[in-house]
Each structure stands twice: as structure tokens, then as C-alpha cells.
Amino acid sequence: MTYDLERNVLVLLLACPAVAAVVVAVLGPRRVDLIRWISFAASVLTLALAAYLAVRLFEVERQAGPPPVAKLPTFRPHFVPGARDDPAAGVSDAPTTTWNLLPVGGSFVQFYIGLDGLNVWLVMLTAVLMLPSVLVSWHAIRERVNEFYAWLLLLQTAMMGIFLSFDIILFYVFFEMSLVPLFFLIGIWGGPARQHAAFKFFIYTLTGSLISLLGILGIVLACQAHGDELTFSIPRLVEIVHSKLGFLYDPQTPAEANVLADRQFWGSVQFWVFLALTAGFAVKVPLVPLHTWLPLAHVEAPTAGSVDLAGVLLKIGAYGFLRLCVPLAPDVSLSLGLPLVSTLAAVGIVYGAYCAYAQDDVKRLIAYSSVSHLGLCMLGMFALNTTGIAGSLMQMINHGLSTGALFLLIGMLYDRYHTRRLGDFSGMAKRLPWLATFMVFICLSSVGLPGLNGFIGEVLVLMGVFASERVRGEWPLYAVIAASGLILGAWYLFTMLRRVFFGPLKEPHIPPGDEHGPVHDLDLREWVILTPIALLCVAIGLYPQPILTTSQRDIDVIVNIADRARNRASVAASPPLPEARREHAVLPSPPGEGEGSKVREAIIRGGPMP
Amino acid sequence: MSDPGPYLWLIPALPLAAAIVTGLLALTDSPLRRHAHWPCIVAAIASFVLSVLVLRAVAELSASDRSWITYRTLAEATGTQPPERAAPPGFRKTYYTWFETGQPRLGFDLPPDQVNVGITFRADTLTALMLVTVTFVGSLIVIYSAGYMHGDEGYARYFAEVALFIFAMTGLVLADNFLLLYAFWEGVGLCSYLLIGFWYSKPSAAAAARKAFLVTRLGDIGLILGIILIWAGFQKSPGVPLNALDYDTIFHYAAAQPHGLLVAACLLLFCGAVGKSAQFPLHVWLPDAMEGPTPVSALIHAATMVTAGVYLVARCTPLFEHAPEAQLIVAGIGGFTALLAALIALTQNDLKRVLAYSTVSQLGYMFLALGSGAVVAGMFHLFTHAFFKALLFLAAGSVMHAMGNVIDMRRFGGLRRVLPVTHWTFLCGAAALAAVPFVTSGFWSKDEILAGTFEASRQRQSDGWVYALLFIASLVTAGLTAFYTFRAYFLTFWGEEKIPHEAGEHAHESPLVMTGPLAVLAVGAIVAGFANPAPFAHPLDDFLEPSLELPPPPVEEGAALTERPARHEEVNWLKTGLLWLGSIAFTAAGIGGAWWLYERQRRLASQLAADLPGLYQLSLNKFYLDELYAVFVVAPMEALAQISRVIDYVVDGVVDLVGRLPELLGRLFRPMQNGLVQFYALAMALSLMVFLLALTLTRWF
């Protein structure tokens, strides 16, 4: 199978918004309607392309039988444009591409993009959220319309690029590129304190990502120095790292002594790489206490900016952890990252919720709720087991949908009354019944009501965290904290609902001369924005299996990586191994039943080795 | 024997369809909205018919399936555990996989954290009993609502939400695994939230809705943690499938689990039950929930939803029977709640609040039964309570309807001639609640609970005295119950005729669509007790025991196991008689006291209240529990929120400070830039000299 069509579509997926951005920018600020329709068409087209690819990937993943036990765990992206069609020709398990961008020291920075289980649904999320972003700005943005849409489309290109990149430099370039459009979106079309917010957002995240750049260069150089190969391909880097780290039960592992000699070097490399990457991604997620740019940026950003910021940009941090941090620094992710990130995430869950409760501005409230929800997401990811990571992925998608929709709804309310203060509203359900209905619905999705999308992510995260803590033999403290996040989430959201939408009707004073006229309930455009999101919430809540199935194999890769790290940690904790155990241990294990599964049970259950 | 699998899904699906149709109808402005009750009524009745079919099917199955009984009885007889356990009789059908993760596809190094949750329904006798109760009471209340809610602005919305509730509640009892149960559990919570807040522009309703959701969710946290604990904990013991969450598997391996794990899991599950079934200390939401429309109070907050906790604990009997400590706590909380709520109900002036506290109290009885091991008695009381409490609420609604939505008992009285049907039906319900002996259903079920508690106090060795205390408390509660029930009855229907001005000139009996369900329920409140009139007959015991996995009565030596063994234990008539005497004495004292204070000597009641101001105020103000919560829970939470906000300012300030650092550093060097070219040149020359000097000096030395 060559998947030529899919490869072309994948390139188009990036090209479509980029081209549209250029076209829109060139059109000039006068032809407003044309600009809007072109942006709309581009986002619809992108969504169609993304949906096609997602369906194709689902089919491919579903039909793929259990893969042969991997030599080394690494990502295997599908639909890579410019791929060599005979993967056997390469040294790597992962597909490679021939599309070189920039020669560097005998190797190339490549245009290496692809789709796999980890990124496909995030790409889909980006495409889905683009449509409401375009539509919600339809009337809200009146000045410099062409620039606005150009930046918006460019932002989409950058976000797609981040998710799709499998070349570490390309990833970084897109990562930085996503800052610029949002900087302008906030800085030009934002609220009263937009310049401060834009600068703070930009400087804060740039500082973080520059530190990440050090980490990226560090791992590339370390792989060059000790792996004798200069490469920027993420799958290849993961392979090199793991070939050097070794794995006790891996038949391909070189002699034990060599591994031990390298271990110290790789230990310190991992440590610094982990710290550097974490610096960038933790700001982006954001983990407490690096979150303070977020409420400010949200409050000042125009609605479309908030939607993309909360819906997609925050996921980049979490995605970075999953794609780079854990695979490239597995041991440190386990020994340092697990306690550190889990603690920060747990603190973030509770702290974000409390902060959210105390806010006056609805947008600020939701911004803090993002801190809380992403804490849950990170907690699940750093459970480093299948359930936790699957839950974390689900949580990313669900948070994108629910919080995106919350920002849209607040934006609609703001369009009508030009205020977002909680105290200005009361009993709005009377005046805007359908807006209130959608609001209640999305809040329910956000607090994890079963049957809607939020529940799947939250319960999987809870289970993953609980299982992980049980395996480590600890009290399930983090699981309890995560569970308390559920009630705290309900607490602030339902308080907000009660204050804004229920009770006796009290409308804010509408400034005179407002051309909107009398306040009306949702119009057609707003229905078009909200209905698909609501339907998606129900669909994911009732049948999340396509997402989980598509991601399963790549989640397994991450879990495999984490298990190897666990294994190394347990070996390091109890050297030297008795001879008998070692013999058993290095036996190549058939998949499924037999010796391997016993060993596996032994590792996990903490019992004696068979 | 017919397999109900093909139509099992219809029982929740029909109300769901009705909810969707009615919900869409509420969206439009069409005049059809006046007929929004039809889909809901049709769906509820259809579900009821299907539930009856299911009941018949499982009854047949239960009567014909001997394998399970053989297993249990043989094990009892020989004192050994047979190697393989047969599942209790029932039907099970998986419709699709809801979500699953963690297939061991890469082979050898995945941790055992698989999840596989199916949309699976089961029908056994316990489920069937609950289904019939829910759909029967539900149908009647939906019909009643068509009259009660007539002309309300949100007529269509009301029926959509009630239909959604019936969907969630039937789903809850049909669910075959813990996570699905949790899903529907939250679903009924949502419906409760929506319906309590039905008149959302009333601030008290909006606040009550939020309170109900949050307080029950507090319990739900325990429930979900308990479920996850079971999932993660049971995996550790050998042989357990890694993704086990369904009842049969869990219960199968329960005996092999460590004791601590079981106790912890049971207590966590019980947390959920405490929240949903309004037990102390999470009972505070239920009285406030009376802000919703009265039929909702009848359906959700009296007859069905609040019994979900009882159902859960009953369902998990195979877990609880291995955790006597957990059982003790269940019984203790139940008994304490029963007494506490009864004491509060004594002095409430709001008719619906009296009934609400009586619900809390009766739920306490049910938990007392469950904790004492008398699980069937608990379920029996749930069954009878559904009838008479729904009846009482609907009758109260009828009173409200006639009194122009006034519900304060001080403002009306002597209504027995104005509202004759309501009066008689209310009397039936009150008699059942007060457990008037032999003729009402409440007597039979409550008496079984008393007997069960008494039994437990004799059989438990170490903690028998606790059960003895609880037994005494439950006797006292029985007296209190009779007292406050008839206090409400006498205040409302006897004495001088008094009608508030809100009722207008035409205070009249409700229409047939409302009185019809009242009459049906009144009959139910009387005869439902004959489902299990122990010790004369035990049909319900025989029916439920397989599902609860309680041991059936032992078989006689050599008897063929082709028939369900009959109960042949000697009825201890002396004990039974004494128990009856005790409970009847307390009940009679309660009713007599109420009659004396509120019919004969009305002044005496207020005299008594004035003589005992402390106790009276304590009861009237619900032991100040809401105030305690406000001080010790709500206020600290809000204070924490404000503190977090301040901390966030500090954190943000630190970040800004870091941003300012380069500027501060620059300020240090600003005086150098004085604008004099010669100064710059001099500085340059001198620094060059210093530099060169340093260079040469380091060269030399």
C-alpha cells in the first residue's frame, strides 16, 4: 500500500490554510465579505481533509493486526509524504522521507510530516475548532479584517504543523511560529490591556520554548556524539536513545557492560533534556506555577483567539510532553518527571479550581478552569500507563471541545452586552433560553457527566492514576485529588451558572448607540457554530472507541517506553541480578502468553520474578 | 421461559426517545406543546408493561434454574466451597462496547490496566423489582403531572426532563457493571438538578438545585473511587480478569480479596449511597429539593431516585457480607439518620418538608436493614415506601394545587370536606407511613426491619450492643414517625376550616387526572405489604434471594434439589409477638399523641413548644446543620478560593518581577549615560588602559 492520495492530502492539510492566509492578506481590508467566505471555505476544506485522513487512519489502524514485537519502541507515522516505499531499505523501523529542507552537517532537516494515533485527533480538533473561530469573528471583527483572518489561518497552519511534524527542527519552527499569529491576534484585536497581555504571553512562552530549543539541540547532539548519526527525525532519535539505554528483556540489547558504561552519560543527558523540554512545555500547558500568562491572555484575546488558545494551543504543551519528553528522556520522566509533574498537576487541579471560583470575569473563570482540567490531563499522562495516557489524550480532545465551546458562548454573551462580569448578569436563561441551554450542556460536559465527552477522559485518567499509584504501592493520593477536581469543577461552574443564568432576570445596561438593537437569542450563525460541537460532545461521550482504537498502538509505544524505564529502574535498584533470574529475564518472549506475560505480571504486580 | 434480551433495551430507550421528542418540541413554538405529556405518558406506560414482562421472565427463570441454588445449598450443607460458582439466574445482554483500552497488542510488557466497559444490561429479580417500582410509580406520576403542571410555561420542558429521568433510573437498575451504573447514577443526579431548578428564576430553586447536585456529587466522588478501587484492587489477586467491572465477576472473587480492601471499597461505595439517598451527613440537600414541582418531589426525591443508594448497597450485598465493619457503619448511619430526621420532622411547618424529612428517615430505616443483614427487608421497605411516599407527596401536591401553592400547614386546616379524595388517600398514605398494624404495607416492611435489627443484635458477637442500640432507636423512631405523620394529617385535614387567600374563592378538589393516580397509589399503599407478610409467607424473600446471593434456607437431608427448598424454620411466635407488641405500642402512642396535641388540645402543642424552647428550636432549625455546613464547609471553601486568588496575584507578581529584573539592572548603569561625549571618550580611554594594563600584567606575571 502506498497511500499516495493520503500523502497528498496530508500536504494539502498544511497548504490549504497557509495559501488561504496569503490570499486573504493580499485581498486588502476592503473586500470584507469575500475575505470571510474565503476563510470559511478554507476551514471547511481543511476540516474535510482532516476528517478524510482521520477516517483513513482509523481504517488502517483497525485493520492492522498486532504488530511484530518491536525491536525498539518508536513512532511509526503513516502517510508520510516523500516516504521511501520500502521501509526495509532504511536502518530504522520508522518510515523516512526524502523531502530535505536544509542540509546540516551531512544530514538534513527534513519536511517530515505524518499522521499517527497521537496526533490525528489533535489535528482533527484543530480543524474542528477553526470553523467556529472563523464564524464567531464574522461580525465581531470589523477592523483590518484581512489581517485578522490571515493571522488566524496562519495560526491554524502552525498548529497543524506542530502536530504533524516528525522532524524535531520542523517541530520547533512550527512551535515558535504559532506564537506570532496569536501575538498579533491578542495585541491588535484584544481587550483594553491587550498589549500587556500580548507581550506577557509572547515573552513568557518564548522564554520557555527557547530553553526547549536547548534541549532539542542537546538530544540531537548527544545522539550524534554517542549514536554516530546526526538526525533530526523524532522516530529515529527515539530509536537511538533506546538502543543506547537498553532493555533487560530485549534480545537485541548489546552486552550489558556497554550499556552500563553509557548509562551515566545518558542519565545526565536525559536529565538536562527533560528539564529543558519541560521548561517550554510546562509553560505552554500551563502547569502551576507557570500559568499566570494564561488568564490574562484569555481575558484580553478576541473570542476566536481564546478558542484557539484554550482549544488547541494548550494541548501543544501536553502533546510535547507525550511526543518528545517521555520518549526522549524516559528514565528521568519516570524518576523525576512523574513525581514533579504529577505534583504540579495535582496542585494545579485544586488550585485552578479555587482560583476559578473566586473570579468575577467569566472568561477568567474559564481560563482558570483550563488550568484545572489540564492538570488532570497531565496527571493522567504521567501515570505512564495505557489507561492514564488514553485518558489524557481523551481529556485533551474533550477539553478542547468543551472549553472552546465555553469561550464561544461567553463571546456570544459579550457580543450582546459588552460585559463579562458575573455580577452584571442574573437570570439570563429567561432572556436567552437557548444560549443558556447550550451553556448548561457544555458545563455538564466540562464537569464530566457520563454520556458526554468529558466523562470518558476523566474516568480513564482517574483509573490510570489509581492503577499507577497502586502499582507503585502508594496511597492513591493523586487519584483522590483528581477526583476532588470533579466536585470542585462542578462547584465553580454551577455557581457561575446559577449566578449568570438562573435567578431573577437582571440584564446589564446596554451602552446607548449599540447597533445590535434588542438582545435576541441565538441566530443561525451561532446555531451553526454550537450545534456541531454539542453533537460531537454527545458522540464522543457515547462512543469514544474510534478515538481510543486509533490511538491504541501509539499509546502502547509510549507505555512500552515507560515500562522499559520502569524495568531499568528496578534493575538499577537491585543489582546484581541472580544468575537464574537473568537467564529468564533476557529470554526473548513471545507476545501474549508464556514466559513474557509472567514476567510482565511480575514487574507490574511487584511479586517475585518467575 | 422467554429471554427479555431483545426488548430489555427498550425499557430505558422509550423514555429516552420521549425525552428527545418532547425536548425538540419544547424548542418550537408550536401549539403541540400543550400535548407534550403524551409521549412521556406513552413511553412510561410502555416501559411499565415491558418491566412486568421482564419480571415474569426472571420469575420463571428463577423458579426453573436450580443450578445456583444447588451450588449454594450444597456448599452450606457440606461446609465447602465448590470450585466453580454458578452465576445467579438472570439475563444479560451486551449491546456494544462503550470504551476499552489496553489490549495487550505489543505483547509482553504492558501493565494490567485494561478497561473494557460495555453497555450491558442485566435483568435479575432485584432489577425486575426495581424496574416495576420505578416505571409503575413513574407512569402514575407522569399522568398526575399532566394535571398538576397544566398551563406552566415550561410544560414541554418538564415532561422532557421527567422522561429523561425515567430513562436514567431504569438504566441505573439495568446496568450490569459498575461504571455503567455510575453513568446512569450521574444521569439521575442531572435530572434531579434540572427538575429541582425547574423554576429557575426563583433564587431558592436555583440554589437548591446547585446544592443538590454538589452534595450528591460529593458522595459520587466516593462512589467512583470505590469503583476504581475495586477495579484496581481486584486485579491483584490471581485469576481475576484484568478488566473486570461487571457484578458477577466482582462478586465471584469477593471472598478471595483482602479484608481491608473490601471494607474500603464497601465504605467508598456507601459514600455514594449516602449522598444519593440523603443520609447523614449528606442529607441536607433533600429538604431543599422540595423547591421543585411536587410531582418531582414524589417521583425523584421520595419514591425512586433517592432509593438508588439502597439499591446499590443491596446490589453489592455479596461484597458487604464479607465486610461486617462496613455493614456496621451502614446500619449505624442508617439508624442515626432515621432518628435525626424524625426528630427534625416533628416541628416542621411546611407540609412538604415534613414529608421530605420522613423520606430521609425511612431511607435511614432501609440502610439500617441493609446494615443488619436483612437485605430483603430493606428492599421490601423500599418497595412499599415507593407507594405510600409517592402517594403522600402527590396528595400534598393536590393540597397545594387547591391552596394556591401555599404549603405552610399553619395557614390552612380542616380541609377534609373541601378535598375529600385527597383526604382519604392521604390518610391511607399516612397510615402506611406510620405503620398502622396489619392493614398497611408500611407495617409489614418496617416490622421486618425491626426484626432484622433485633436478630443482628443477637447474632453479632462483638458489636451486638450497637445493633441493640440501633434497635431501640428504630423503635423510638417508629413512634416519632407515627407522631409527625399524624400531626401533619390532623393539622391539614382536621380542626377549623381555614383556607389561605391565595387559593381564591374556589378551593376545590383536583381533577380526575390527579385524583386517579392518588387512588391507585392508595390501594398500592395498603396492599403492597402483602408481597411479603412475614412470618406468614415469604414470596419476596424467595424471589430476591438469588439476586442478592443470600443463602436460601437449608435443605433437609436427602431432599431432591428439583424445587426451591421451602422455608421450614419454626416461627418463634413469642418473639414475633413481642416485637409486634412493641412496635404497635410505639405507633399507637405516636398517633394518640398527635391526636391529643393537634386535634383535641391544640393549645397544648404551642404550650409545649413554649415550655421547651431549646429543644423546639433545635428541631425546628434542623439541629442547625445547614448553619454548621455554612460555617465549617462553605465558608472555608470560599475563603480558600479568595486566598488562592490572592496567591495568584503574588505568583503573577513574581513573574512580573522577574520580567523587571533586567530593567532594574539597567537602572544601575544609567548615570553613565550623561550625554557628554568627552566623558564617554574618557571612559573608553581609561578602560582601554586598564584592559591593556591587565593584559600586560598577566603576561608578565
Added chain:
Amino acid sequence: MTAVPLHHYLVVGAVLFALGAIGFLARRNLIVMFLSAEMMLQGVAINLVAFARFRGNLQGQAFVLFTLTVAACEAAIALALILMLYRSRRSLDVSLWQDLREPGQEPTVDEEPLPPPPPEEPLPKLPPAGVEPPHPEETSRV
């Protein structure tokens, strides 16, 4: 021929350089300061030429040629700039430009202020444009 030893050249260069530096630091007249800077340049140039002479190659000379060329360009630009500066302040005193210092700093006050500049001769003024000046009656010279 008696060779002048290298250090003679170097001394001359150093003297020129030092004089130039002192002049640059001590004088406030922009043109004099510029000339002083040129003098420093010449000091360096002499050094270069001298070293080149004594090393026996022409690199130093070539370098000096370039330096001189650049200095000439520099002079042209510098004088143009100085002219502009003079025009805006009507003075060549460099300390008058100290208000280019960092904002918020105290100005440096002259302990011995310069004598006020002599009043300037007003430049001849053109009549306002657009109005034709009166012409004397044209008479025939024939």
C-alpha cells in the same frame, strides 16, 4: 645613510596620538575635536608606515592608504554632520548636546560657562515667495 631608528618614528606617532587624545578629551569645539581625532589617526598611520618600513614590506603602507581614504570620506561626512549640528544649536559646543543623555539624569552644569556667543549677522533674507518684487521701469539702452 644614517638610518633613523624605529623608535623615533614611534615616538612621533605616540606624541601625535597623545596630543590628539588630549585634544579630543579637553576641547569642546566640535571641529577641533574632529581635528584631534584626525590627529590620532595620523599617529597610528605613522606607526603603521614605520613598522612597514622596518619589516621590509608594503602592507603597512597599503593599509595606511586605505585608512587615509576612509578618513577622507569620514571627514566629509563628519563635517556635514557638524554643520547640521551647528545649524540646529547655533553653536559648536559639544556639551550643548548633553540633553541626549538617559532621561531622568541631572544635567551636568559648566563650572565656567563659555562667554555668550557674539550676536550673529542676520543672513540676507529672500522676499516671500509668490509676490513679484517691483521692477524698475525698463528703459531702452539703445
